[in-house]
Amino acid sequence: MLRATLLSTLILSSAIQAYAAKPKQFPQDNLVYRPRVHTGFSQYRAPSLWGTKKVVLTFDDGPHITNTPKILDILARYGVSATFFVLTENINPQNRHIVDRIVMEGHTLASHDHDHDNNNNESETTYRKELTQTITSIKTILAELGVTQNQIYYRFPYGAYGANRAYHHMNVMKEVSQELFGENCINFAFWDIDTADWVSDMTSQNVSDGITAHLVGGTAYTHGKKTVNGRTVWRKKPYKINNPIGGGVVLMHDVQTKTVKGTELFLETANEKGFEIVPLESVKEFSYGEKVCELKTPEL
Numbered sequence: 001m002l003r004a005t006l007l008s009t010l011i012l013s014s015a016i017q018a019y020a021a022k023p024k025q026f027p028q029d030n031l032v033y034r035p036r037v038h039t040g041f042s043q044y045r046a047p048s049l050w051g052t053k054k055v056v057l058t059f060d061d062g063p064h065i066t067n068t069p070k071i072l073d074i075l076a077r078y079g080v081s082a083t084f085f086v087l088t089e090n091i092n093p094q095n096r097h098i099v100d101r102i103v104m105e106g107h108t109l110a111s112h113d114h115d116h117d118n119n120n121n122e123s124e125t126t127y128r129k130e131l132t133q134t135i136t137s138i139k140t141i142l143a144e145l146g147v148t149q150n151q152i153y154y155r156f157p158y159g160a161y162g163a164n165r166a167y168h169h170m171n172v173m174k175e176v177s178q179e180l181f182g183e184n185c186i187n188f189a190f191w192d193i194d195t196a197d198w199v200s201d202m203t204s205q206n207v208s209d210g211i212t213a214h215l216v217g218g219t220a221y222t223h224g225k226k227t228v229n230g231r232t233v234w235r236k237k238p239y240k241i242n243n244p245i246g247g248g249v250v251l252m253h254d255v256q257t258k259t260v261k262g263t264e265l266f267l268e269t270a271n272e273k274g275f276e277i278v279p280l281e282s283v284k285e286f287s288y289g290e291k292v293c294e295l296k297t298p299e300l
Contacts, residue, residue, distance in 0.1 A: 025285050026184050027177075033170040039162035041190040048284035049192070049247035053215055054276045056283060057082040057263070058191065059254040060112050060155065063091065063098040070260045072101055078267045080277035084254065085112035085155045085189070088137040103145050108280055110153035110189065111138050120160045124167040131176050135186060139295050150293050151281050153189045161188075185293035187286055192248025197259045199223045199236045206236065207262030211250055212269055213241045249280070 025044050027033070049055070057075075062068045063086055075082055084102050088111060091099055103109050113119065114130040114137075122130070135152060142149050154173075161169040170188075177186045193214045197207045199221070206221050213220040224237045252259050270277060280286050 024287065025187050025189065027170040027174045027186075027188070029174070029184055031170075033162065033168035035165050035168045036163055038168060038170065041159055044188070044190045044285075045192045046247075046249050046283050046285045049249070049278075051246040052276075053274065054247045054278050055193070055211065055215070055270075056249045056278055056280045057252065058085060058110075058155075058189070058249060058280065059083070059252050059259070060085045061116065062086050062254040063095045063102070064255045065095050065098070067257060067260050068098050068254045069101070071254050071263055072098075072105060072107075074260070074264045074267065075107070076105060078271070078277075080267065081107050081279045082277075083108040083110050083153065083189075083280045085110045085153070086138075087112050087114070087116055088134040089115045091137070091141075099141060100145060103142060103147050103149075108151065108153065109138055109142065109149065110155065110280075111135060112155050113157050116157045118158055118160050119156055119169055120163040122164070124164075124172060127167075127169060128172050128176060131173065131186075132180065135176070135180060136295070139180075143295075150288050150291070151187065151286070152185055152293055153187050153280065153286070155189050159190060180295055181293050182296055183291060183293060185288075185291065187288070189249070189280065189286065191251035192245060193250045194222070195250065195252050195259075195262070196221050196223050196236060197252050197256045197262060199234050202236050202258060204258045204261035204265055207252070207259060208265035208269060211266050212273070214244050214248065215246055215275060216273070217241050217244045249283070 059071065059082060062084055084107055086099065111134040114134040119127055138152060173186050174184055177184055193211055195207045195210050196202055202221060209218065210220040212218060218241060219238050220241050221236045221238055223234045225232050226235045
């Protein structure tokens with residue numbers, strides 16, 4: 001048992017060292033990205049969190065008119081912060097107060113694109129236009145609230161990028177960032193721990209248990225296709241984690257009702273087991289250092 005534990009520790013340590021040599025999660029200035037070659041996101045994980053029992057909570061697809069406020073209440077009760085990757089197309093007068101609350105309560109407001117279309121299926125013109133629009137929207141909201149948030153994080157819908165044969169999203173991202181900020185400022189954010197909370201038969205307890213399993217071992221959940229009454233549907237698939245990474249960025253969705261209670265259950269467990277919830281900007285891979293990212297004033 002001791003030998004197996006030592007071996008697991010060595011494997012994790014080697015993995016952390018291998019990932020640590022990779023650049024932070026900004027597109028590389030000196031690299032021209034090649035479509036269908038520079039792709040995938042396992043190389044863009046957050047190894048600085050592995051083995052630390054620290055996690056970043058992130059929520060995609062909001063703002064949701066009922067779920068997001070409930071999650072904000074829970075986060076406030078436990079005194080922790082999170083990052084909300086919103087769809088800027090969905091922000092309107094009816095839910096703008098929720099977005100304002102995210103910002104004013106000290107959470108990080110980030111972009112999950114303007115809409116939720118798969119970027120790989122969009123033309124370069126459409127992707128460029130919507131990326132510009134969503135990043136500008138986030139920065140404008142922050143300015144209207146008088147809040148300075150230097151970081152600007154972006155998460156590809158479905159984690160999909162780089163597969164369009166005509167262009168590569170990272171090259172466009174660098175160009176858009178230079179136009180908006182005069183600097184390579186858009187930090188793209190993937191994840192280490194996928195809760196699969198969108199799968200229909202997942203429960204709140206499954207969501208919580210899955211995160212915990214990535215920290216200390218146990219049963220986690222992924223998803224697979226099944227045929228039900230002649231229809232193909234997604235169903236949860238449990239699997240055992242014996243060698244947990246011990247920390248990371250957690251992917252959840254605040255449009256899922258089960259995630260509200262799942263968040264609360266996990267925070268209860270975190271308190272009991274001494275897990276720490278940390279903000280995204282505090283993580284090495286997502287740090288901006290001395291980089292200043294302010295929207296350029298349009299030329300008259």
